[in-house]
Amino acid sequence: MSESLDLHLASVETSLDNPVLPFLRQDRIPHIWCPGCGIGTSVNCFCRALSDSGLDLDKVAIVSGIGCTGRTAGYLNLDSFHTTHGRAIPFATGLKLSNPELNVVVYSGDGDLFAIGGNHFFHAARRNMDILVICVNNFTYGMTGGQVAPTTPVGPTQTTMPYGNFENPFNLPFIADACGATYVSRWTIYHVRQLAKAMKEALGKKGFRFIEVMSPCPTLYSRRNRLGDGVDQVKYYKEKSVIKNGVDTKEVGLGYQGEIVVGKFVDRERPTWLESMNAHYSHHFGDAFQPYGVKNGQD
Amino acid sequence: MKADPKGVLTGVHFMDGDHAACEGALAAGCRFVAGYPITPSTEIVERFAARIPKVGGVFIQMEDELAASIAIQGGVWGGQKVMSVTSGPGLSLMMEHLGYAAMTETPSVWVDVQRGGPSTGLPTLPAQADMMQIKWGSHGDYEIIALSPNSPQECFDLMIKAFNLSEEYRCPVFLMMDEVVGHMTERVNIPSADQIDVTERKWTKKKPGEYKAFATTPEDLVPEMVKAGDGYRIHVTGLTHDERGYPAMDVPNQAKLIPRLLNKIRNNVHKLVDVRMDGCEDADVIVMSFGITSRVATAAIDAARAKGLKVGHLRLIICWPFPVALIQQLARTAKAFVVPELNMGQMVLEVRKALADVDRKVKVISVPHPGGTVHDPETILEQILEAAR
Ligand SMILES: Cc1ncc(C[n+]2csc(CCOP(=O)(O)OP(=O)(O)O)c2C)c(N)n1
Ligand code: SF4
Ligand SMILES: [Mg+2]
Numbered sequence: 001m002s003e004s005l006d007l008h009l010a011s012v013e014t015s016l017d018n019p020v021l022p023f024l025r026q027d028r029i030p031h032i033w034c035p036g037c038g039i040g041t042s043v044n045c046f047c048r049a050l051s052d053s054g055l056d057l058d059k060v061a062i063v064s065g066i067g068c069t070g071r072t073a074g075y076l077n078l079d080s081f082h083t084t085h086g087r088a089i090p091f092a093t094g095l096k097l098s099n100p101e102l103n104v105v106v107y108s109g110d111g112d113l114f115a116i117g118g119n120h121f122f123h124a125a126r127r128n129m130d131i132l133v134i135c136v137n138n139f140t141y142g143m144t145g146g147q148v149a150p151t152t153p154v155g156p157t158q159t160t161m162p163y164g165n166f167e168n169p170f171n172l173p174f175i176a177d178a179c180g181a182t183y184v185s186r187w188t189i190y191h192v193r194q195l196a197k198a199m200k201e202a203l204g205k206k207g208f209r210f211i212e213v214m215s216p217c218p219t220l221y222s223r224r225n226r227l228g229d230g231v232d233q234v235k236y237y238k239e240k241s242v243i244k245n246g247v248d249t250k251e252v253g254l255g256y257q258g259e260i261v262v263g264k265f266v267d268r269e270r271p272t273w274l275e276s277m278n279a280h281y282s283h284h285f286g287d288a289f290q291p292y293g294v295k296n297g298q299d
Numbered sequence: 300m301k302a303d304p305k306g307v308l309t310g311v312h313f314m315d316g317d318h319a320a321c322e323g324a325l326a327a328g329c330r331f332v333a334g335y336p337i338t339p340s341t342e343i344v345e346r347f348a349a350r351i352p353k354v355g356g357v358f359i360q361m362e363d364e365l366a367a368s369i370a371i372q373g374g375v376w377g378g379q380k381v382m383s384v385t386s387g388p389g390l391s392l393m394m395e396h397l398g399y400a401a402m403t404e405t406p407s408v409w410v411d412v413q414r415g416g417p418s419t420g421l422p423t424l425p426a427q428a429d430m431m432q433i434k435w436g437s438h439g440d441y442e443i444i445a446l447s448p449n450s451p452q453e454c455f456d457l458m459i460k461a462f463n464l465s466e467e468y469r470c471p472v473f474l475m476m477d478e479v480v481g482h483m484t485e486r487v488n489i490p491s492a493d494q495i496d497v498t499e500r501k502w503t504k505k506k507p508g509e510y511k512a513f514a515t516t517p518e519d520l521v522p523e524m525v526k527a528g529d530g531y532r533i534h535v536t537g538l539t540h541d542e543r544g545y546p547a548m549d550v551p552n553q554a555k556l557i558p559r560l561l562n563k564i565r566n567n568v569h570k571l572v573d574v575r576m577d578g579c580e581d582a583d584v585i586v587m588s589f590g591i592t593s594r595v596a597t598a599a600i601d602a603a604r605a606k607g608l609k610v611g612h613l614r615l616i617i618c619w620p621f622p623v624a625l626i627q628q629l630a631r632t633a634k635a636f637v638v639p640e641l642n643m644g645q646m647v648l649e650v651r652k653a654l655a656d657v658d659r660k661v662k663v664i665s666v667p668h669p670g671g672t673v674h675d676p677e678t679i680l681e682q683i684l685e686a687a688r
Contacts, residue, residue, distance in 0.1 A: 025534070028545060058530040063373070074534055074546060079527035081376065082536035082546075083369060084399055090333075090366035094373025094381075095527060097357045098331045102377065102528050123362040273359075281352045289352055 020047035023057075025077050032071055036230025038189040038215030039069050039136050043076070045192050046107070046134065049199030060103045060203075063092040065112035068142035068217075069135075072107040086116030089124045092131045100274055100293030103203065104130070110137040110151040114170055118150070125179030125208045130272040132202050132209045135172060138217035146220030153256035156225040171253035172212045177266050182207030184249065184266035188214040188237035191262060198264065207272050214260065227257065302326050302459075302495035306354050309491045316480040317342035319451040319487045320410060321350065323458025324382050326489065328497050329408070330356030331379040333370035335363055338422045339478040340386040340412035364389040368396035372405045376535065378526035380462060380500075382408035387416050390429055391436075397471055398437030399537045401560060404469040404513070404522060406500065408461045409433075413477040413641075415670035425478035426670030427590055428642035433473050434619055440557055442564040444571065445473040445619040447589040451485045457616065463498035464571075468564055469521050475618065477641065479591045479673060500524055507531045513556075514542040520563035564620060572625055573616035578604075582611030584686045585629055586637045587650060589615040591673055596639055599679035608687050618646065626653040630661045635686035639666035639679045662686055 024047065033040050050057060057078060064073035066085035073080040079102075083091045088106045096104045106113075113121055113135050124131065140158060141147040148158040151172065152165045161167075176184045183202050187195040195213060202209040216222055216233030223229060227236070237260060244252075245263040252261040271279065278291040306325035314322070321343045324332070330351070334344035348358040356379070361367040364385055371381040385393060390411050400407050413429050415421025433445055444464050446457045458474055465472040503510050503523035512533045513522045525531045534544040539556055541547040564571070577600075579585055584603070588596040593614040603610045613629065615622070626636075630653075638647035647665040654661050666682050668674050 025545075058532075059528050061527045074536060077532055079376075079532055080534045081373070081527075082534070082538065083372075084395055084537060087365060087369040087396070090361060090370040091373040093359070093361075093366075094331065094333060094370035094375075095377045096373075097359060097370075098374040098377030098379040098381075099526065099528050119362050120366055123366075277357075285352060290355055292355065292357060 019051065020044055023047035023050055023077055024075055028075055031075055033068060034219045036216065036218040037068070038138065038217075038230065038233075039072065041189040041192065042134070042136055042195065042213045042215055043072055045196040046199050048196040049203055052196070052200045053203045055103055055203060059101055060105065061095060062105045062107055063088045063095065064106070065108040065117060066143065067109035067112045069107065069109035070112055070143070086112055087120065088112065089117060089120040089131070089133065093124060093129050096129065096131055097274065101295065104132070105203070106131055106133045108135065109142065110135055110139070110172070111141045111149045114172065115150045121175070122179050125176055125181045125210070127273045128180060128182065128207045128270050128276075130206055130208070130274065132211070134199070134211045134213060136213050136215045137172065138215050138221060140217050140221040142217045142220055146224060153254060155256035156221070169254065171249070173210070173252050173265050174249040176210040177249040180208065180270065181210045181266060182268050182270055183209035185264040186212040186214070186252065186262050188241060188260060188262060189216070190234045190237035190241065194262070207270055300497050300499045302492040302497050303328060304492035307492040307495060308489050310489055312487045312489065313484055314451055314487050315342065315482050315484045316448065316451040316454040316476055317412065317482065318346050320454040320458050320474065320476065321346040322487070322489060323455040324408070324462070325350060325354055326455070326492070326495055327459040327462035328380045329382050329462065330354070331371065331374035331381045332358045332383065333361050333367040333374065333381075334358070334384050335361055335367045335389060337386045337389045339414055339481050340384045340410065342481070343384045343410060343412070364392035365396070368393040369399065371407055372396065372400055372403070375405045375407055376527050380406075382410060384410040384412070386412045387414045387420060387422065388418070390432065394436045397433070397443070398439060398441060400471040401437070401441035401443065402537050403535050404560070406465040406469050408458070408465055408472050408474065410474045410476065412481040413475065421671050423478065424671040425591060425673065426641045427475070427477055427592065428645065428670055430475065430618060430642065430645045433475070440561060442561050443471050443473060443619055444468065444564065444617065445475050446573070446616060447475045447618050448480055449590050449593045449614070450480065451483060451487045454480065455487055455489060459495060459497065463496070466498040466500050467521070468567070469501065469524065470564060473619075475590065477591050511542045512544040513540060515559065520559050520566065568620045568622070569624065571617055571620050572622045574622060574625065575614040575616065577612040578609070579611030579613055579629055581609060581632070583609045583634045584637060584683055585611040585613050585633045585635070586639070586679070586683065587613045587615065587646070588639055589618050589646065592639050592641055595673045595676055596679055598676035599683060602676065602680050603683045603687075608683065610683055615646070621646070621649040621653070623649075623653040626650055627657055630654055630657045630659060633661065635662035635664060637664045637666060637679065637682050637686050639668070639674050639682070641668050641670050641673065643667045643669060
């Protein structure tokens with residue numbers, strides 16, 4: 001392990017006076033995640049982002065689906081909803097539309113968001129629903145024991161691809177971009193500072209925002225494929241990542257242990273679903289329409 | 300609390316059951332609907348989509364019923380009263396989220412305009428064949444409440460009642476319509492807002508810190524509620540949870556939570572009896588019916604009475620929970636029950652179950668129908684005559 005990596009890992013370690021502790025439900029620690037799992041590191045970054053965002057945390061809600069990543073909602077000291085497998089996005093849609101002053105974040109796994117929940121992702125992005133979606137991509141179904149995911153690259157073995165995966169994986173940023181997301185970035189859990197900064201930036205933006213976080217699952221993905229444990233994966237992230245801000249999302253697909261393009265790929269403005277609804281009905285009904293969910297002239 | 304006048308279309312109207320159901324929801328305070336089109340329920344959401352911009356609220360057509368049935372629950376935790384509306388295949392897709400609503404005690408109204416099944420079945424024709432699906436279709440043990448209107452007026456009235464019960468018991472409540480009731484046009488009288496009672500959500504008065512999201516007392520098994528954004532920092536999960544709402548996946552917590560979820564309804568079964576009885580006191584034969592079939596049954600009952608038979612009519616307004624004690628009480632004098640329904644024999648099973656504990660021998664005759672149209676009253680009459688023999 002390189003020295004810089006050593007230092008880097010030390011900087012994200014949780015100590016008792018860790019500044020992220022107030023963002024966690026401390027009465028729920030210890031968490032369920034395995035040693036070397038990257039989900040906790042991503043959550044650490046998210047807490048830093050919350051801290052730096054200056055947002056009123058009473059108005060931030062987090063929604064997860066089911067999976068190891070899906071447990072995130074339960075550890076954050078926010079209004080938090082652990083929903084059903086694949087349906088965090090439609091739940092978040094209902095939450096946001098019924099209480100527009102909330103800043104709603106979906107935090108879930110790659111299988112949850114892109115296999116069983118894929119359809120909801122496409123439509124929420126198309127509608128420009130005003131939510132931030134954070135996907136922890138560990139290339140596998142962690143919670144259920146390491147089955148093939150829609151993100152698993154061609155090659156590695158998974159319990160339901162016992163001779164190696166032969167299915168083509170999704171390129172998540174490309175999907176988000178094509179469906180209309182206003183913000184798309186990818187980082188790995190090696191890039192803690194950039195990731196926390198991206199999360200903070202995305203928290204402050206409007207519209208359907210998407211961050212993919214590459215994260216090791218040593219228990220079911222890397223060890224089984226003789227790629228070592230969590231630290232070895234982080235080392236791989238460090239060595240094979242190239243930052244290409246603004247690059248065409250078509251170009252950022254991931255191969256097995258190949259180059260990892262990270263950075264901010266999309267940052268644009270589009271009216272959100274509610275803004276479009278309010279504008280449309282104001283035009284159609286005139287003064288007979290009271291804009292919905294608008295306080296002090298803002299939404 | 301009285302209804303918000305913004306949602307109440309006071310006056311006398313001629314409208315079909317689907318439209319009346321929508322007006323009932325608006326009068327009850329429903330301000331968020333997520334739906335997905337499916338015959339014969341679509342008119343309800345179409346009307347809601349047209350009406351809600353000026354009432355003040357949101358309609359969204361989701362990508363499927365999986366999305367619709369969980370989006371409404373997000374809507375509840377954001378603070379609104381909600382409903383979702385479906386039929387046939389859409390109801391099947393909603394089953395996982397029915398369990399989520401029961402487990403998380405999310406007050407919500409689910410409208411099923413029943414059509415012939417299984418599968419795509421008879422999209423435009425009536426049935427009453429989802430009665431067992433709503434009761435047992437989601438995995439695990441849970442309880443729901445279900446109401447069955449037989450006219451557009453009742454679609455309006457019972458919709459309000461459905462909303463009120465969902466708030467009182469914090470459980471999913473079904474309005475079990477059918478294609479005929481949904482599409483039949485009749486007079487609907489919508490009273491003024493100050494004549495409509497609506498039940499407010501069971502908001503807590505406790506402060507953050509004192510409040511536990513799923514804590515109850517032995518006297519009141521329904522927890523108090525808050526919404527996201529009010530500073531309580533709640534956690535809601537479909538996992539087995541403790542009073543704080545935290546996952547607690549062990550036998551003692553399961554043994555505490557699941558009986559409470561059932562008992563908050565089961566302990567109140569006597570309060571939840573809602574039936575119309577006509578001539579049941581001294582009847583030899585009692586016809587038990589619900590929804591559209593009750594109107595067909597009336598013709599058969601009149602014909603039997605004209606022949607001198609003592610026939611009573613028991614119409615279920617609330618079908619679930621089933622009024623077991625009432626059936627047992629009626630069985631003290633009646634000789635037989637005749638149960639016509641637009642399915643191959645569903646609610647009749649509940650009558651048989653209730654009578655299993657009764658010493659007297661009481662006949663139970665099922666009058667099944669595969670759906671697609673209503674019964675011929677003649678068929679019901681034949682069974683009444685058979686029962687009276
Ligand atoms: C309807 C349904 N189907 C299947 C499951 C089982 N299940 C739980 S988590 C999961 C996969 C999770 O994978 P991912 O979203 O990638 O999360 P990870 O555990 O890898 O963080 C599955 C299939 C479920 N809970 N519900
Ligand atoms: S199984 Fe994998 S994803 Fe799940 S906690 Fe363990 S390391 Fe993390
Ligand atoms: Mg995964």
